Amino acid sequence: MLVILLFGPPGCGKGTQGKLIVEWLPARIPTISTGDMLRGEIAAGTPLGLQTKSVIAAGNLVSDELVNQILRARISRPDCQNGFMLDGYPRTVEQAEYLDTVLAELGMPTPVVLHLDVPADVLVGRMVSRRNCPKCGRMYNVLTMKPKVDGICDDDGTALATRADDREDIIRDRLKTYADVTRPVLSHYPGDRYFQIPGERSTQYVFEEITEILERFLAEEAAAPKATAPESANAAAEAAQPVR
Ligand SMILES: [Zn+2]
Numbered sequence: 263m264l265v266i267l268l269f270g271p272p273g274c275g276k277g278t279q280g281k282l283i284v285e286w287l288p289a290r291i292p293t294i295s296t297g298d299m300l301r302g303e304i305a306a307g308t309p310l311g312l313q314t315k316s317v318i319a320a321g322n323l324v325s326d327e328l329v330n331q332i333l334r335a336r337i338s339r340p341d342c343q344n345g346f347m348l349d350g351y352p353r354t355v356e357q358a359e360y361l362d363t364v365l366a367e368l369g370m371p372t373p374v375v376l377h378l379d380v381p382a383d384v385l386v387g388r389m390v391s392r393r394n395c396p397k398c399g400r401m402y403n404v405l406t407m408k409p410k411v412d413g414i415c416d417d418d419g420t421a422l423a424t425r426a427d428d429r430e431d432i433i434r435d436r437l438k439t440y441a442d443v444t445r446p447v448l449s450h451y452p453g454d455r456y457f458q459i460p461g462e463r464s465t466q467y468v469f470e471e472i473t474e475i476l477e478r479f480l481a482e483e484a485a486a487p488k489a490t491a492p493e494s495a496n497a498a499a500e501a502a503q504p505v506r
Contacts, residue, residue: 299329372455
């Protein structure tokens with residue numbers, strides 16, 4: 263069983279690496295983002311889902327407390343029996359501590375933390391080179407995904423535009439906020455399970471570095487005697503339940 267936490271600033275290629283990781287792992291594990299988790303709970307119509315729906319409908323932010331409860335429910339589901347990968351959680355040290363508690367209760371291992379680190383200048387360069395078509399919404403990049411004719415959409419000939427979000431000052435602000443929020447969460451994790459991966463190189467190169475790290479943990483897992491902790495933890499939890 264492998265629990266992976268994926269961290270990285272906007273534009274670092276985290277989504278791509280996340281997909282490659284789950285395809286590569288020998289056992290199937292789900293990728294869980296906070297947004298998917300909340301939407302899933304709402305769609306399932308559980309009590310937590312209904313609560314979330316009413317909070318969002320009222321225009322309020324979903325509290326840490328509620329997100330935590332939904333996380334617990336999500337990672338207790340059968341598709342997490344081989345582990346799971348979290349994207350966007352934990353966002354705070356309190357959530358990281360909560361996750362520790364839940365993992366211990368469920369007999370799950372300490373997470374392997376993969377932090378894709380890309381220098382701000384590189385991210386800014388990538389994002390300010392993005393263009394989009396105001397008519398059809400197709401995305402381009404003047405460095406990596408150019409249109410056939412400069413500044414013109416391949417599909418409909420419309421002049422390409424830059425989104426307001428892709429202005430340099432706005433991107434730098436967003437990156438700074440990300441770094442400020444994430445730093446304390448990352449330092450919560452022990453050094454032997456935390457990996458900072460320079461993410462500015464090619465997708466393949468970054469992915470190879472990630473698989474080298476994960477291979478080590480998979481080998482450890484294979485060498486360890488079969489854990490019986492999940493069953494015994496469940497049994498203990500059931501024994502502790504009052505008789506109804
Ligand atoms: Zn277009």
